[in-house]
Each structure stands twice: as structure tokens, then as C-alpha cells.
Amino acid sequence: MASISIRNLTKRYGNFTVIPDLNLEIADHEFVVFVGPSGCGKSTLLRIIAGLEPISSGDLYIGDKRVNGVQAAQRDIAMVFQDYALYPHMKVYDNMSFALELRGTPKAEIDARVKRAAALLHIEAYLDRKPKELSGGQRQRVAMGRAIVRNPKAFLFDEPLSNLDAKLRGQVRAEIKALSQELKTTMVFVTHDQIEAMTMADRIVVLQSGTIQQYDTPETVYERPANQFVAGFIGSPAMNFFPVEWRQKRAVLSQGGTVVPLDGEPATRLSKAGNAVLGIRPEHFAVATDAADGIAISVRLVEPLGSDTLIHFDLAGVSAIARVDPSLRPKVGDRINLRPQPGKTHLFDAANGQVLR
């Protein structure tokens, strides 16, 4: 078990910089999730920690040891790959025992560790099978078992759930979280799925173009996003953004001039900035009973989800979504008054996207 420290790390491929000057501290026993869109550098960062990609400049520490030039084989890190990367010619037992065998672990201990991990992952019945005889979910478990038996300093997961179907993904997600609590080992998990990030992480690293946009707890990232990118990336459906201005001591939509019911601190911030981007999550709209209290919208599309209903509408040139109570039962073409819930709005600098504080 160990902390991971990344200091002024740069990764270049030729003239192309993938990660420019990145700093990150992952505490011992922490479960950190790297999340971001395709090409943001999250997998590259994970591979750098694993020792599968060299560092262009900067330092990487695992525990107290600087590991820049240390081979993957010597880093004592376990990794679960997106395609599981099981050894096709070896039985499940051999897949799991291989790393221990390489380290010269006594046979009896190997056997005990493999069986303990197999029991933990419910794969005891498959130990004599080859990977090709297993389903996707079983292979995924074997890949995790291969990592667990080693008792490494840290576990790295490279999008390990992306090849599973939705139901199995939810199940394995919960299992990994339970495992992390049981094993109490540093874990770094890469995903492009913000639900995985929110549900599993102690802290989330939101990446864009190799730069950390925010590094905080899931609650903070959701409730207080550092910028418009994070606000738009975390949350499903994504946050709605409307350009707004401060006119005649009122907040109005830049396009169309509709008055937005903003008060308190957000109104003060907007009055100082003059103009901004207003962010409202779909679930943070409330249906206004008084027409003067809300923004009148026309329902364009209705998506009933059972637990709640998504209403699609156009406002000030923006295609937006509101999540409302299913008892509302709106129809296409209906006119509804929506207002942002107090204290649930976000204002971002119109020029650089940073949150206005």
C-alpha cells in the first residue's frame, strides 16, 4: 500500500504534448477515479503510473520511491485492463498464480492466496478453465483476481467495465467498491463514465486535454464544479447552460431578454460580472405555480423514465432539459413555468468558463 505522487509531469509524443505539467497527490488507501472525455489523457496517465509509458519530464513517486526509470515489473503495481488481457493459454488458476510464481512465492502460499481471491470473487468453480471458456463478466472477475492475489502497493483499473452489459456493469461496479473497502489499498480507476466516477471514488480527477480541471470528492465536483467543463461533464443529463446578462438590476437571458428569477448571492455575482453563463442542472428546475415566478417554456419532447420525467425544451436558443416529478405528466406543446431551485444555480465566466465566486 502506498501513496502516489505526480509532480510537474509532462508527456509528449514527438511534438504533441498529451499531458502538460500535471501535479497530483493520491493518498494511501484512497480510491481515485480519473474521468474525462476520449483523448483527455486519463489512460496515458494511468499507463505512466503503471510504468507502461515513459515520462517526458517531471517526477513520479510511489510511496517514498521515485520510480521514473523503474520498469513496470519492478513497481509492484497490479493493473486490470479494459480487455482483461488474460493469458489465453493458461487456466484461470495459472493466470492468477503467475505473478506470485514469478516472485518465487512458496507453492502453498500461492495456492492459499489464489483460493482466497477466487472465493472473494466467486470464481472458485472456474479455476480449471481457460479464459475462452468464460463469459465477459467471469473474465473480468479473473482479471481482478489476478490483481488481488498479488497484494500490490496499488491497483490500477483501465476502463474495466466498458465491455460489460449495463446490468453486469452496475453489479461489478458495486463489487469493486466493496473490494476497495475490504482491501484498503490505493486504487486508481480510469473511466469515461461519470456515473462510475461518482459512485466509486473517494476523489475524482476530471481531466481535459491532459489538464486537471478539478480534483475533489464526488459531492463537491457535482455541487460546486470548478468550471463549465466539469459542470457539463459530471451529471446526467448534463447541466443546461444559458448566456445571461445583468440588465436594469435583473438577470435576463442574453437572447430574448427573458427575466430569470435569480436572487441572493448569484444575483450579486452576476451584477458584478455584467454577463455570465448560467448553469442549471435538469434536476434543479422546479415547476413554478405562479406564472410571474418562473420562465415560460413550451414542451418539445417528453421522456418518462418511471422514477421521474425528462422534459426537453428550447430556451434562448439553447436546447435544454428539465427533470420533473412523473406525476406532472406533461404533453408535447404544453406550456409550463420553470424556475431554478434557490441555491442550485451556477455562474461561469463567459470568457474562460471558470466558476464566478
Added chain:
Amino acid sequence: MSDAANTDRWIRWLNTLQLVLAGVLIMAPTVWMVLSSFKPSFEVTAYPPTLIFSPTLENYVELTRTTPFLSYALNSLIVTVGSTALGLLFGIPAAFAVSWTRITWPAILTLAARMAPGTLFLLPWYVMFRQIGMIGSYTALILSHAVITLPIVIWVLLPSFDAIPRSVFEAAQVDGCSVTRILWRIAMPLVASGIAVSAILAFVFSWNYFLFALVLSNGDTKTLIAAAFNFIGEGSTQWGALMAAATLIALPPLVLAALVQRWLVSGLTLGAVKG
């Protein structure tokens, strides 16, 4: 019958015809060689060729009586097995290294060496081996035949290594494997059929290669195929004995290919689709 069914029938018929023609073209010289080896000497060159004749083993008897045939066969076996082993010893790690590093020029270089005419190497080798007193040695023959076997091993194995997902090697690295151990414990077992195919092909090509043995061997180390050349004389050629020798020489590669033909096809197409 519909037009589509008619067209399908024609295509099937044309395919069969093509295969039969190709088979006849490829097999005719072999059949002629085998039949001739069982004809009396005077009938081998008869024109028009006789198709019905009384088969005789006289050519085979003559062959074993006048030449140390078994000794030549043993020489061939030593040189072929030696050069195949050498090709595998260097070719397997070389193909893995090319696949691993994606640096392809060494593989292309070996291919160029394979494609170059043998005479290009012959003179420098002759001079070189003579200066170090190795003309006529098995070592010289095995080393020279490695020019045949090494490119075969590399180029048969390259797509097989390429077809293994990179993440499997990376998982082995993270598990604690050195590159050498990855080759031995992970990559080689996964391309076992490719290794077998490359070994068979290398064996066949080395067994059949004539030029280097003709110049670099001596009476003690002469290979079968070079020895068979002795039947072609300036004044007269012993066609019957030559055909018998050629038949015996062709036998091991043919038997080998026939035994493993299914494996051969799967091994040659191993890299085509990722499993």
C-alpha cells in the same frame, strides 16, 4: 431455374475447372518424375513418353549401388535440421523484437537477403570460408542455409506475434515479467502453431536448396540435392537414377507437408484475424 442459381452453378463449375487445371499444372512434373523413376533408363527420355510400362526398381538399385546415398541423406538432414534450428533460434526472438518495437527494417533486410540471388552471397562466402578453413564443413553449410531459414521464420511469425493483443504483454510486464520471460512464457506458447509452420517451411526450403551445398560442400558433406547433380554428365545423363534420386529427395518435404497440411493453412493465416 432462376438466373441467380444458374450463375452460381457456372461459378462453381469454373472454380472446379480452375482447381483441376492448377492441380494438373503443379502435379504433372512431380507425376512425371515419380513415373520416370520406375521406368527402365531407355524409356525415360523416349518420345512420345510411354504411359504404360513395366515398373522396375532398377534405378533405385543403381542409385544406392553407385552412390553413398544414405550418407548424402544424412548430410542433408544435418544441414537442414541445423539451419532450421539456427533459423528458429534467432528468428523467433527477432520476429518478437520487430513486433514488440514496431521497428520493421531488420525484418525487411532479411527479406531482401532472401530475395537476392544466392550467387550474390556465394563468392564472398566461398572466399571467407576458405580463408578460415571451413569449406566443406557442416558449419559453413548450416550458416549459409540460415539465409534461407531465418527470413522464413521471421516473416511467418511476425503476423502471429502482431495478432496477440498488446495488453497481454503489458499485463505480463505489470505481473513482473522481463521481456525475455514474456517471449518464453507468454508469446511463444501463443504462437506455437506458427512456430511449427515456420519450422516446417524452413526445413523444406533448406532441404531443397541446391546452390550453397554445390559450392560449399565437399565429398564428405555433400547434400542429397547437390549429389543428384552428379548424375547430369557432360556426355550423358543418367535420367533414370536422377529421377529416382529426385523422387527420394522430394519425399520428406512432401510427406511433411501432407501430414501437417491443415495446421499449415491455419498457421499461415494465424495473424489474419485477432482471436
